[in-house]
Structures are given as C-alpha cells and as structure tokens.
Amino acid sequence: MAALKQSFAHRLLCRLRAQTHPQQGALWNTPLDHGHIWQKRFYDFVVFTSKKRVEKLSYMHRNPITRGLVLEPEQWAWSSFRHYAYEERGPVLVNDSPKVVLPIRKIA
Numbered sequence: 001m002a003a004l005k006q007s008f009a010h011r012l013l014c015r016l017r018a019q020t021h022p023q024q025g026a027l028w029n030t031p032l033d034h035g036h037i038w039q040k041r042f043y044d045f046v047v048f049t050s051k052k053r054v055e056k057l058s059y060m061h062r063n064p065i066t067r068g069l070v071l072e073p074e075q076w077a078w079s080s081f082r083h084y085a086y087e088e089r090g091p092v093l094v095n096d097s098p099k100v101v102l103p104i105r106k107i108a
Helices: 002-019 026-034 050-066 081-086
Strands: none
Touching: 050 081
C-alpha cells in the first residue's frame, strides 16, 4: 500500500506543480505547499462491525462538505451517498451484500 500511495502522490504533485493556476481552488494548496497528499494520521484497517462501517461511510459522505466543495452530501457526484440515501445508481458502484442503513437527518 505504501508503494502505491507514494507513486500516486509523486505523480499527482508533479502534475499539480506544473499546472498551478492562480484561480485554482484552494483544494490542492495545502498538499502543494507541504508536499503531501495523504494525511499524516492516515492508516488502513479492516472494518468489521456495522457501527464502524456506518462511521466511516458518514465520514466519507461528509468530507466534501467539510472541504467546502458542496453544501449537501447528495450534491457530490463522486459519492455513494445517493446509493445509500435514495437507492439511486450513480458513478460510484457499491457492491454491498448486507445493506447498511445510514441515519440521515434532514435540516428544514
């Protein structure tokens, strides 16, 4: 996994540095400034429990909001949120055996 991540990060940083544009969004500023793509606290582990699976899915679905890319999770096209929330097929293919039910709160 380390070799795969290092290779990807090296290629991506080289491309981004070559194509940096002043009007580019702030998404890649931190990786370019620090030379890192992956977070330092990143680690891999197998998700065994349903509770942990829901926790990780919720984190992934909220991440585009946290980064300021969208206002609602269903607005991010490259997410599985719409699959879980509305049972819609999207560009992210989900091959679930047991269906995970995510608690979704609507703020009115």
